Each structure stands twice: as C-alpha cells, then as structure tokens.
Amino acid sequence: MNNRSQSFSTRTGAHQHHGFQSAGSILRSLPDDLVVSKQKLRRAEAIACVRLKRQEANQNLGLASRPFVLCGLPIKKPALGQLLHERRNGQFSLQVTGHPSYGLPWGQDRLIPIFLATLAIRQQSQTIQFRSAAEMLDSFGMQQGGTQYRRLVAAFQRIFGATIFFGTDMLREKAAVVHRARFNFMSEARIWYSRDADQATLPGGFQNEIVLSHEFFNEIMSHPIPTDMEAAKVLSCSPAALDLFMWLSYRCFVAKGRERVPLFGDFGLVSQLGSADYARPRKFRERLEGWLDLVRSMWPECPASIDSNGTGLFVDRANAVLPNGGNHGTE
Numbered sequence: 001m002n003n004r005s006q007s008f009s010t011r012t013g014a015h016q017h018h019g020f021q022s023a024g025s026i027l028r029s030l031p032d033d034l035v036v037s038k039q040k041l042r043r044a045e046a047i048a049c050v051r052l053k054r055q056e057a058n059q060n061l062g063l064a065s066r067p068f069v070l071c072g073l074p075i076k077k078p079a080l081g082q083l084l085h086e087r088r089n090g091q092f093s094l095q096v097t098g099h100p101s102y103g104l105p106w107g108q109d110r111l112i113p114i115f116l117a118t119l120a121i122r123q124q125s126q127t128i129q130f131r132s133a134a135e136m137l138d139s140f141g142m143q144q145g146g147t148q149y150r151r152l153v154a155a156f157q158r159i160f161g162a163t164i165f166f167g168t169d170m171l172r173e174k175a176a177v178v179h180r181a182r183f184n185f186m187s188e189a190r191i192w193y194s195r196d197a198d199q200a201t202l203p204g205g206f207q208n209e210i211v212l213s214h215e216f217f218n219e220i221m222s223h224p225i226p227t228d229m230e231a232a233k234v235l236s237c238s239p240a241a242l243d244l245f246m247w248l249s250y251r252c253f254v255a256k257g258r259e260r261v262p263l264f265g266d267f268g269l270v271s272q273l274g275s276a277d278y279a280r281p282r283k284f285r286e287r288l289e290g291w292l293d294l295v296r297s298m299w300p301e302c303p304a305s306i307d308s309n310g311t312g313l314f315v316d317r318a319n320a321v322l323p324n325g326g327n328h329g330t331e
Helices: 023-028 038-055 066-070 107-123 133-139 146-161 214-222 229-235 239-254 281-298
Strands: 005-011 060-065 084-089 092-097 127-130 163-172 175-184 186-194 208-212 224-228 259-262 312-315
Touching: 038 229, 038 281, 060 066, 060 107, 060 214, 060 229, 066 092, 066 239, 107 127, 107 133, 107 146, 107 208, 107 214, 107 224, 107 229, 107 239, 133 146, 146 186, 175 214, 208 214, 214 224, 224 229, 224 239, 229 239, 229 281, 239 281, 239 312
Parallel strands: none
Antiparallel strands: 005 186, 060 224, 084 092, 092 163, 127 208, 163 175, 186 208, 259 312
16 A cells, blocks of 8 residues: 555545536626636536436435434534534434544534445445545545545544434323434444545555444435435535435425424424524524525425515425436445
8 A cells, every 4th residue: 555545444342408508608608807716616517417417317316314314413613522412303303422532523524424325225235335535525526635535534533433312202192102212323434545546446455344333224224315416515515505405305205285394493493404503583594595595506496485474484395306317326
C-alpha cells in the first residue's frame, strides 16, 4: 500500500430534452453583468439532471432507514459537551447518544446511514463491502481531497460511536403498548482511504468492509424507504432540506389524501426534523419556505404547502420516487 493510504478500523462487541434547455445553459446565456458562481452553476445543472431523470423514470435510487426519515439527526454542530439528541414523530421517538470522544453525528453525517442502507439492500448482507472511500464521496457529489477524506473519517467515527434509541408507543384498548430498541449503526468497520485519485481499489484485492449491527440491519431490511440519490447529492450541503425531502417523500407516499401536519407542538413538524428548536414560529416558517423551494426545484409536483394561518403543512398523496422506474445507485 502506498504511503498516502491510511486506514480507519474499529470494533465493538448540460442536458437538453424535448425542447427544454438545461439550467446550466440558461445561466451561461445571461448577460455578463449577471455573474453566476461555479457553485451555483453546478447546483443548477444538478437540479436539471434530477428533473430530467425523474421525467424519464430513470432515477438513481437509494434506500434510507425509517428512524432517520421520521426523525432527523442534528442539522448543526451540537454545542461542546452536548451528547444527547431527541426528536419525536407522533408515536415514534428517536434518541441519539454521542460518543464522549467523537460527539453526536450531525450535518452531512446523515449521508452515511443512507449509503449503508443502500449497500445493505443491494448486497442483501449484514456485512457490506465497497471499493474505496472515494466511491462514497462520489455517491453524494462530494469533491475528492484530503479535507473531505478527513471529514469522512470523522463522520464515520461519530456514526460508529453513536447509540440509537428508537421506539413506538400507542394505546390499544386502553392499555399502553411500548416497543423500544437500542442499537448502534455498526459493530465493525474497516475503511481504507487514499488521496491518490487513480487508486480505484486497494492493493491485494482488499475492499472496505462494514459489519452492520443486527438491529440496524433488521430495521433496514424490514422498513426500507426509497429515496432519490441524485436529489440527495444536490441537497447534501443543506441537511435540513434533505431531511424535509426524505420526510415528504415518505409522508406523501403513505398519505390517504389531503392531510394537515401541524408545524408546532409536541407532534409538530418542528419536533420531527433535525432542525434546531426555533424560539419564534415565524423564523421556522421562513426556513421551511426556503427548504420547500429547494424540494420543489427538483420535485415540481410536490403537493406540500403551508396553510393560510402558518401553523400547519398540507400534504397529499404523491410519489417522489416513481414506481417501476430507476436503478439502484451505489453499486
């Protein structure tokens, strides 16, 4: 192995289609005084790609796990010493305890469970393998480089060290029924990463290998939730919008018709997403409108809108991931 390769190992017990121009080509045609940054141009082209693949029923499909669709991980970096994160979605509750040395998973760390769930379903195995850490970065449109590799390793450490508590509670014939499960994401991980972009595989035929915990693997296999991987790429730099996109994908799919979800209170949307608590409802509504704009840019038919008094979100039955179309990503 070359000296630029390192390991992280631990264990515990421009498109055109049917007359439509791509966003990138439109932006390039604007007058010179309207300067568009490369970052905005890349995002516009990525959004155009998501919409084109959706139109062609050729989406790049990934899988997400139920606990982190119903209840999001922290959006922003938690305060120093904060090791507990709690969210609630109706009868479902999520509690994440961070490792004292690594802290709570947050921000783009939420991409790793999507990657792991997708590979577990594709490979139908609790022990999953992939060629390189660069493959994971590419899966979510993240640039190659030392900084991103270090962020990836730190994210894996936070995910690996976290303890998850996910459960449901309900009333049946006036008797409480409670189901609880405490688990870790992984029981073992061996991840090699190289800064050599030309090194596609490890010397000697070795592959990166992750052993998922029994509980996490069973949850994935029992309740896989499809998601659009290309959309996840676009939204990877906006974790709150990514949470909302995955939540809406699931919520609209299971809706029986037009339904209203409260924004505030113990069972409100603010308690479900991984967003920080907002002292003022107006501030949360403003943020929610911005996140909805991002979601609609890729899913124009998304039937979600804030009600007239600003206290609820209307949703209706719809498919963000089209049935009988697309292919599984993360080979």
